[in-house]
Amino acid sequence: MKSILHPHNRSVLFILLLAIITISACNTETKKEETKDARPSFKSVFGRRFTEVRRNFKSGLSFNNEGYQLEPNWHFSFPSDDSVNIYNPKRKMFVNAPVLFDHDSIFNIAWAWLRLRKLSHDSIIFQVMKVEDRALLRERSTVFMTMYADDYIKNTLHTDAAHLIKPNHLDTLFIRKKVEESIKDSTKAFAARQPVTLTSKNKLLTVERISNTDAYKSSNVVMEDYLLPEFNIVINKAYDDFNYSFSAIVDENGEIHFRKSVKFIFPEFVEPSNRAMHGIINGYFKAYLKSTPGKTLGMPHPSIIIINVEGYK
Numbered sequence: 001m002k003s004i005l006h007p008h009n010r011s012v013l014f015i016l017l018l019a020i021i022t023i024s025a026c027n028t029e030t031k032k033e034e035t036k037d038a039r040p041s042f043k044s045v046f047g048r049r050f051t052e053v054r055r056n057f058k059s060g061l062s063f064n065n066e067g068y069q070l071e072p073n074w075h076f077s078f079p080s081d082d083s084v085n086i087y088n089p090k091r092k093m094f095v096n097a098p099v100l101f102d103h104d105s106i107f108n109i110a111w112a113w114l115r116l117r118k119l120s121h122d123s124i125i126f127q128v129m130k131v132e133d134r135a136l137l138r139e140r141s142t143v144f145m146t147m148y149a150d151d152y153i154k155n156t157l158h159t160d161a162a163h164l165i166k167p168n169h170l171d172t173l174f175i176r177k178k179v180e181e182s183i184k185d186s187t188k189a190f191a192a193r194q195p196v197t198l199t200s201k202n203k204l205l206t207v208e209r210i211s212n213t214d215a216y217k218s219s220n221v222v223m224e225d226y227l228l229p230e231f232n233i234v235i236n237k238a239y240d241d242f243n244y245s246f247s248a249i250v251d252e253n254g255e256i257h258f259r260k261s262v263k264f265i266f267p268e269f270v271e272p273s274n275r276a277m278h279g280i281i282n283g284y285f286k287a288y289l290k291s292t293p294g295k296t297l298g299m300p301h302p303s304i305i306i307i308n309v310e311g312y313k
Contacts, residue, residue, distance in 0.1 A: 039101045040116050042078040049077045050124060051153065053164040054146040062171050067178075067191030067296060067303070068227060070143060072165050076110075086110050106136075117144070122152040172297055179252075179301040186249050186257070189302035192294020195226040196250045196305050198233075205288035208232045229294075230306040235284050238311030245308045246277050252300045254291045256281050262306060280309060 052072035056062045062070045075087035081099065088095045097110035105116040106129060113136075118125035128143040129136060153161055167175075182188045198207045210230050247259040258278050265273050285291075294303040 039081075040105055040119065041081055042099075042119070043081065044121060045119070045124070045149070046078055046080065048121075049075070049150045050147040051075050051150055051161045052145055052147050053153070053161055056144055056146075058142040058144070060170060061174050062167055063174060063296075065178075065190065066227065067193065068224070069167075069193055072145065074145065074147065076147075084109055114145070115141070122149045122156070123147060167297060175297050175299065179296070179299045182302045183252055186251065186302050189249050189304050190296075191227045192301065192303040193226060193296040194294060195229045196294045196303060197292045198231050198305075199290045199292075200288060201290050202288040204236045205284065206234045207289065226294075228304060228306060231308070233289075233307060233309040235280075235288070235309065235311045238284070238313060240311065241313055242276065242280075242311040243309075244273070244277050244280070245306065247304055247306055248281065249302050249304055250291055250293055251302045252293050254293045256285055256289075256291055259304065280311075284311075 052074035054062070055070040055072045057064060057070065073089065075094075077085050078099070079085055079096075084097050084099050085094050086097055087093070098108070099110075100108040102108065102113075107114055107116065109126075113129035113131045114126040115129055116124070117127050124147040126145045126147075127141055128145060129138075130140040131137065148157075148161075148164070150161075153159060153164065157164075178188070178190055182190060198209070200207050208231065210232055211225050212228075212230060245262045247262055249257045249259055251257065258274070258281055261270075261273060261277065293300040295301070
């Protein structure tokens with residue numbers, strides 16, 4: 001059977017079909033872009049007070065391998081799509097802050113970049129977006145915030161926020177495994193959520209815990225004091241004048257073990273300096289200092305501290 005279409009007509013038909021497919025694809029892409037850039041509205045939850053009950057990494061855990069713990073602390077409501085009424089812990093009061101929409105469900109809320117992942121009458125989930133030099137780093141945006149409405153917590157779950165924000169069973173299993181590993185191998189020591197404490201047992205030794213949190217506030221680095229506790233120790237009537245700074249591991253029993261100097265030492269002085277620091281720990285510290293191990297979720301485990309020690313004859 002011969003084709004009823006002339007070759008010329010078939011060419012025209014092919015061109016028309018190609019044009020229709022191209023236009024359809026363009027319309028589809030346009031609709032996708034419009035959907036992507038459409039601003040989500042918080043109208044359905046205007047005036048409802050929400051409390052953050054969970055903050056976790058992409059792994060689902062609130063702890064990372066270094067022992068850093070994410071802690072929920074947001075309390076807020078949306079009076080409108082352009083503002084948020086949020087609790088300021090420093091001022092101990094609720095304050096109004098701007099809500100600015102960017103794109104792809106990404107907002108700047110109270111000066112934090114967040115992507116809306118879920119919005120319902122009773123809950124909201126945000127993804128914390130990592131932004132550096134106005135560039136969005138999606139692969140490093142690995143923290144998520146879960147909020148519940150206050151009346152949902154009280155009237156439906158019949159509990160309170162203080163109970164919900166506690167680490168869950170997955171966090172406990174994770175920390176228990178890390179504790180067991182660090183006890184077997186001290187190189188796997190990690191930061192203790194309730195850090196090591198050092199207390200003087202003799203008036204010849206004074207010890208002071210110092211805070212480094214303020215030093216990091218001007219940068220984008222997250223640094224809580226419990227991640228690497230630091231102490232200044234002064235020993236009077238020592239065998240000689242000395243000044244050392246070193247890191248040490250405090251094990252699950254509270255024993256202090258020399259790790260390494262945190263100051264540069266010329267190669268020819270490394271061995272005698274290390275020997276002196278070992279001697280300070282095994283001599284003065286054992287006689288004059290009480291050390292209590294750090295704990296996470298109530299479990300004592302090895303953790304690292306920094307010690308700056310000065311001795312005066």
